[in-house]
Amino acid sequence: MTDLPNDRSLEKYRRMLRIRHFEDRAEAIHAAGEIPGALHTYAGQEASGVGACIALRTDDYMVGTHRSHGHPIAKGAKLRPLMAELLGKATGICKGKGGSMHLSDFSIGSLGETSIVGSGIPVAAGAALGSKLQGNDRVALCFFGDGATNEGAFHEGMNLAAVWKLPAIFVCENNGYAVSTPAHSAVPVKDIAERAKAYAMPAIIVDGQDVDAVEAAVTEAVERARTGGGPTLVETKTYRYADHAVNMGRILLDRGDEVDEWRKRDPLTLYRARLTEAGVAAATLDTMEQEVADEVADALQFARDSAYPEQAEAFDDVFVDRLPIPDYLTA
Amino acid sequence: MTKATYLEAIRQAQHEEMSRDARVFIMGEDIICNVFGTTTGFVDAFGVERVRDTPISENGFIGAAAGASMVGMRPIVDATIASFLYPAMDQIMSIIAKSRYIYGGQASLPLVIRTCLFYGNSNAAQHSDRPYSMFMNVPGLKIMVPSNAYDMKGMLKAAIRDDDPVLCFEDSTCWTSKSDMPDDPDFIIPLGKGEIKREGTDISVIAVAGAVPLALKAAEVLAKEGISIEVVDPRSLVPLDKPLILKSVRKTGRAITVDPAHQTCSAASEISALIVEQAFDALRGPVLRVATADTHLPFSPAIEKALYPTVDRIVAAARTLVGAAQPVSA
Numbered sequence: 001m002t003d004l005p006n007d008r009s010l011e012k013y014r015r016m017l018r019i020r021h022f023e024d025r026a027e028a029i030h031a032a033g034e035i036p037g038a039l040h041t042y043a044g045q046e047a048s049g050v051g052a053c054i055a056l057r058t059d060d061y062m063v064g065t066h067r068s069h070g071h072p073i074a075k076g077a078k079l080r081p082l083m084a085e086l087l088g089k090a091t092g093i094c095k096g097k098g099g100s101m102h103l104s105d106f107s108i109g110s111l112g113e114t115s116i117v118g119s120g121i122p123v124a125a126g127a128a129l130g131s132k133l134q135g136n137d138r139v140a141l142c143f144f145g146d147g148a149t150n151e152g153a154f155h156e157g158m159n160l161a162a163v164w165k166l167p168a169i170f171v172c173e174n175n176g177y178a179v180s181t182p183a184h185s186a187v188p189v190k191d192i193a194e195r196a197k198a199y200a201m202p203a204i205i206v207d208g209q210d211v212d213a214v215e216a217a218v219t220e221a222v223e224r225a226r227t228g229g230g231p232t233l234v235e236t237k238t239y240r241y242a243d244h245a246v247n248m249g250r251i252l253l254d255r256g257d258e259v260d261e262w263r264k265r266d267p268l269t270l271y272r273a274r275l276t277e278a279g280v281a282a283a284t285l286d287t288m289e290q291e292v293a294d295e296v297a298d299a300l301q302f303a304r305d306s307a308y309p310e311q312a313e314a315f316d317d318v319f320v321d322r323l324p325i326p327d328y329l330t331a
Numbered sequence: 332m333t334k335a336t337y338l339e340a341i342r343q344a345q346h347e348e349m350s351r352d353a354r355v356f357i358m359g360e361d362i363i364c365n366v367f368g369t370t371t372g373f374v375d376a377f378g379v380e381r382v383r384d385t386p387i388s389e390n391g392f393i394g395a396a397a398g399a400s401m402v403g404m405r406p407i408v409d410a411t412i413a414s415f416l417y418p419a420m421d422q423i424m425s426i427i428a429k430s431r432y433i434y435g436g437q438a439s440l441p442l443v444i445r446t447c448l449f450y451g452n453s454n455a456a457q458h459s460d461r462p463y464s465m466f467m468n469v470p471g472l473k474i475m476v477p478s479n480a481y482d483m484k485g486m487l488k489a490a491i492r493d494d495d496p497v498l499c500f501e502d503s504t505c506w507t508s509k510s511d512m513p514d515d516p517d518f519i520i521p522l523g524k525g526e527i528k529r530e531g532t533d534i535s536v537i538a539v540a541g542a543v544p545l546a547l548k549a550a551e552v553l554a555k556e557g558i559s560i561e562v563v564d565p566r567s568l569v570p571l572d573k574p575l576i577l578k579s580v581r582k583t584g585r586a587i588t589v590d591p592a593h594q595t596c597s598a599a600s601e602i603s604a605l606i607v608e609q610a611f612d613a614l615r616g617p618v619l620r621v622a623t624a625d626t627h628l629p630f631s632p633a634i635e636k637a638l639y640p641t642v643d644r645i646v647a648a649a650r651t652l653v654g655a656a657q658p659v660s661a
């Protein structure tokens with residue numbers, strides 16, 4: 001870790017901070033009724049998303065999940081349109097049509113955070129196929145949870161990517177649970193990584209709390225993909241602190257002191273210690289944290305100042321051409 | 332002008348569009364060996380990268396078409412038989428139909444899913460479905476149901492050039508029918524434009540896919556009895572040429588909708604509702620549906636054929652409509 005305090009390592013810390021602060025604010029205003037719908041937070045998993053995305057180029061593709069705040073922020077998305085989306089505003093990244101589960105910023109290569117579990121996996125394989133057919137060297141990375149690996153879409157997408165040697169990276173963020181169901185009671189193999197064997201696909205297991213380790217693992221997978229070596233399955237061992245979704249507490253089994261144990265290996269705390277050890281001044285990191293807090297506050301202000309979509313916009317983007325608006329909405 | 336069959340029209344449309352636009356490629360199960368004859372000579376012309384055999388994994392490769400289209404390709408998926416769309420419902424409904432919308436217009440999915448309505452051949456319930464009306468219930472999917480070779484070619488070319496996802500339902504009862512084909516490489520029939528296949532004055536028969544040739548035959552029979560039938564072919568169900576249908580019904584004052592799908596919530600049901608809502612004042616009797624009974628399709632040829640729309644059933648419905656005012660149950 002000789003060259004640690006460089007721009008890249010500081011950027012990783014910044015993006016993890018952004019996710020944490022963004023979600024802390026989101027949770028608070030959700031509790032106050034300012035965000036409608038469900039909210040699935042990513043707290044605890046930041047190193048997994050940031051480590052993976054920092055290994056990509058901006059023009060590489062990324063497909064995410066219902067836990068959709070961390071992935072686009074990790075890929076470099078601007079916060080204002082994301083926060084506006086959470087509030088259902090017209091300036092939202094999806095013009096208020098997607099909300100918390102679908103924060104996808106296509107401008108930074110995010111091709112959809114999809115809330116049907118596993119459904120992004122064939123899409124990522126297809127994006128990788130597109131790169132191959134176009135003869136460019138872009139790769140497609142797909143995030144999903146341990147629960148998603150029991151879906152047919154996982155197996156079909158993995159198989160397709162393997163037989164066609166597509167430039168795809170499948171990142172399973174194994175946070176130990178699917179809603180309330182522990183992975184060990186739903187997945188018969190010890191590690192999700194074992195499932196890659198069925199597709200003769202290389203697999204890597206990595207500490208999902210260590211952003212550098214995730215970056216190294218995904219970088220290896222990206223290099224393989226970019227140079228024609230085909231897909232890789234990367235399993236990040238991680239944890240989510242919160243309930244599956246906010247306000248879903250009653251369905252969660254008692255996790256005992258598990259959450260506290262995992263908090264001892266909080267990805268932000270770990271990385272701050274590593275940066276400090278490598279000589280970054282505490283003041284530098286504090287300043288960064290303040291900047292991020294300001295960025296989030298600015299995004300929230302932007303979101304609050306933005307208008308809601310017009311009723312007619314419900315008929316935009318079903319097709320390329322706007323649909324006719326029914327009489328009962330115009331009368 | 333040379334004659335071509337419905338299947339040959341599919342081949343020509345794909346060949347011309349793949350030659351015109353390098354972003355167009357085709358994939359599906361056993362395409363290279365060319366089971367139905369819609370990809371004859373394609374591997375030689377375009378190579379195996381653009382003519383792709385897939386593993387048997389409909390959700391996987393139909394989903395991959397979504398991903399490839401999002402990054403700038405224009406995939407044609409050959410999903411052979413319409414029942415095989417069911418394993419891919421997740422990708423069709425959740426991803427293909429909704430991505431443009433849910434991401435606020437950021438996603439574009441210019442893809443075509445081709446599949447055939449393979450019914451009437453003792454292939455039993457799992458291989459005899461006509462599921463287009465199920466997909467009409469989902470916004471975001473264009474749906475074409477051409478009934479002859481000419482329409483097939485012009486519409487499939489339009490579908491491949493369309494920036495929205497299109498489901499192309501190919502009626503196997505039309506496979507061998509022939510039309511004169513224009514040589515113009517830009518011959519296009521836009522989706523959403525229906526056609527009057529036969530002019531008439533007494534009853535509008537709005538027919539879907541393989542029901543169109545049946546309606547034309549029924550019109551011949553009825554003409555001998557002095558009943559003049561106008562046969563309206565919407566050609567695509569989404570978008571639907573509502574003005575054409577309503578104009579015809581306003582002219583004749585009577586309507587029968589004929590549809591190979593199961594009757595409940597069929598395309599015929601939707602078209603009937605449209606007519607009742609928007610041309611009720613012009614109607615001189617009830618709108619009748621001639622569709623397939625709400626049961627699965629049996630294997631036994633003794634009891635399969637009669638379940639679909641037939642010339643006789645259309646004729647009977649027409650006679651009822653002009654002869655007596657009382658409503659008829661289907």
Ligand SMILES: Cc1ncc(C[n+]2csc(CCOP(=O)(O)OP(=O)(O)O)c2C)c(N)n1
Binds near residue numbers: 116145147148178244
């Ligand atoms: C196809 C489908 N089935 C069920 C659900 C409901 N659901 C939402 S998230 C979730 C658990 C997903 O677990 P996992 O893939 O491990 O991701 P995590 O939530 O742990 O990040 C379930 C069952 C869904 N959204 N989609």
